[in-house]
Amino acid sequence: MPSVVIAGAGLVGALNACFFAQKGWDVSVYEFRKDIRTMKHVQGRSINLALSQRGKSALEAVGLREYIVNQGVPMYARLVHNKDGKTFSRQPYGKPGEHIVSINRRHLNEVMITQAEKSPNVKFFFEHKVKSIDYEKKQLVVQCTSQPSRIPSFGRKPSQQENPEIHVEADLILACDGAYSAVRRSLMAIPRFDFSQEYIEHGYVELNILANNNRFAFEENVFHLWPRGHFTLIALANKDKTFTVTIFAPFTEFEKHMSTTKDVLSFFEENFPDAYKLLGKEHITETFNRVKPQPLVSIKCSPHSFFDNLVLMGDAAHAMVPFYGQGMNCGFEDCLVFSETLEEYGNDIASAVQAYSKKRVNDAHSINDLAMYNYEELKDLVNRNSYKLRKKFDTIMNMIFKNSWIPLYSMVTFTRIPYSEVIERRKKQDKVVSGILKTTSLFALIGIVAGIYSNRKVLGL
Template sequence: MPSVAIAGAGLVGALNACFFAQKGWDVSVYEFRKDIRTMKHVQGRSINLALSQRGKSALEAVGLREYIVNQGVPLYARLVHNKDGKTFSRQPYGKPGEHIVSINRRHLNEVMITQAEKSPNVKFFFEHKVKSVDYEKKQLVVQCTSQPSRIPTFGTRAASQDHAEIHVEADLILACDGAYSAVRRSLMTIPRFDFSQDYIEHGYVELNIMANNNKFAFEENVFHLWPRGHFTLIALANRDKTFTVTIFAPFSEFEKHMSTTEDVLSFFEENFPDAFRLLGKEHITETFNRVKPQPLVSIKCSPHSFFDNLVLMGDAAHAMVPFYGQGMNCGFEDCLVFSETLEEHDNDIASAVRAYSEKRVNDAHTINDLAMYNYEELKDLVNRNSYKLRKKFDTIMNMIFPKSWIPLYSMVTFTRIPYSEVIERRKRQDKILSTLLTTASAVAFIGVFMGMFSNRAKFGF
């Protein structure tokens, strides 16, 4: 059987291992960290994940959808909290029953690793750092990072502190090693490889609301949102009755208004009074003394394939800001699309990797841009009347034309329509809406003019 070497045992790497285990391929996965199933604390971003249709479809293909969905909390709407801390508005995500699922990142990762390991042809190599790709030999360069004992046994030499590099040969190499991908970095000198990296001006800090007498402190089946113009707070429920709470704000806002204990408590109490009461002064103080605001990066690159046997996937290909909840879903769809592409090309790896890159790059760039746009929506637009009117209009049109008029958010979240096609459909909708408004304005103007003409004597004409 063919062999595949996967860089990274995160969400996308672990799901790819499940896909290729099903295909019967020989799978080796190399991960810099220790096995997270044995770790008390896992470093890295832990913003709660919102599982939607694209991610569900990928999980369904490997038999994990039902189990994973049942481990999460369904969210049916946004609950927008006003600044008074007492009133709010509810904005359903889509049609009745349509929802996203709040999922714990670590648990999901652990489940997929365990699922993949059930296959005897899958091997995970933890504490193995992927360093680069050997261009000429088309091999993955890996180095074991587990430290040998520095205390020599009597009569032997001291163990070397450096491990030799391992050159991994495989028919297919999948780079799923994250936004700061070592594989992608080693490809940067290749001519015509386009790459862009943008840090946005906003960072984030994560907090927690604990269970209240073993009950949810807030309504659990909604996405809690506190939009405040240029900064925002969100909260998503967990199965253990807690909430993961994240504040997003410009770094200048953190420095100006949240750099001291007094300032940060005053800031939360003024802007998020209901959340402030549940978070508690002690937790807010301890969190901001312990952690600094973390950066958010958007990465694009093209192509996504090289050497007829290497593919960049997930954040290694298209890291995005988390404001559309599509980072994981897009990465999972990468796995599904590539699996489908392999089948379409009768497992011809060379043709499949080229075809995958050709079809996926544009979609990846599109969702990166949409994720950036959606932050404007979350932190500000949701409170504007124009946004609310458009949302109502889209809902009515979807009821009348359920197949041809689907709201933007629903196309992204509740379908597998390619992201690039989603934008084209949205443009057509905008054009139709613009025409309708122009026509309505013209009709209204004509009506007013005719009324004035009919009553011209009254107006002295």
């Protein structure tokens, strides 16, 4: 059977291992961290994940959808918290029954690693750092980072040398080693490889609301949102009845209003009074004393394939800001699309990797752009009447034209319509809305003119 080596055992790497285990390929996965199933704390981003249709479809293909969905908390709407801390507005995500699922990142990762390891042809190598790609030999260069025993044998001192680099050969190499991918970095000198990286001005800090007498402190089946113009707070429920709470704000906002204990408590009490009570002074103080605001990066690159046997996937190909909840879903869809492309080309790896890149680059760029746009929506637009009217209009049009008029959020979240096609459909919808507004304005103007003409004597004209 063909062999595949995967850089990274995160969400996308682990799911790819499941896909290729199912195909019967020989699979080797190299991961810098220790096995997370043995770790008490796992470093890295832990913003809760929102599983939607694209991710569910990929999990279904490897037989994990039902189990994973049952491990999460369904969310049917946004619940927008007003500044008074007492009033709210509810915005359903889609049609009745349509929902996303709040999922714990670590548990999901652990489940997929365990699932992949059930296959005898899959091997995970933890504590192995991916260093680069050997261009000439088309091999993955890795290095074991686990320390050999420091107990010296008789007459010898303990070794201080690093472990030697290992060159791993395979028919297919999948780079799933994250936003700061070592594989992608080693490809930067290749001519015509386009790459862009943008840090947005906003960072984030994560907090937690504990269960209240073994019950959820807030309504659990909604996405809680506190939009405040240029900053926002969100909260997603966990299966253990806690909430993961994240504040997103410009770094300047953190520096000016959240740099001291007094300031940060005043800031939360003023802007998020209901969340402030449940978070508690001690937790807010301890968190902001312990952690710094974390950055958010958006990465695009093209192509996603090289050398007829190497593919960049997930954040290594398209890291995005988290405001559309599509980072994981897009990465999972990468796995599914590539699996489908391999089948389409009869496991001809060289043809499949090129076809995949051509198919996927535009979609990846599109969802990156949509994710950036959606932050404007979350922190401000959801409170505007124009946004609410457009949402109602889209809902009515979808009821009338079920297949031809699907709201933007629903296309992204509840379908597998390619992201690039989603944008094109939205542009067509915007043209229709713009035409309606122009026509309506024209008729209104004609009515005003007619009214003035009819009453010209009264008006002294």
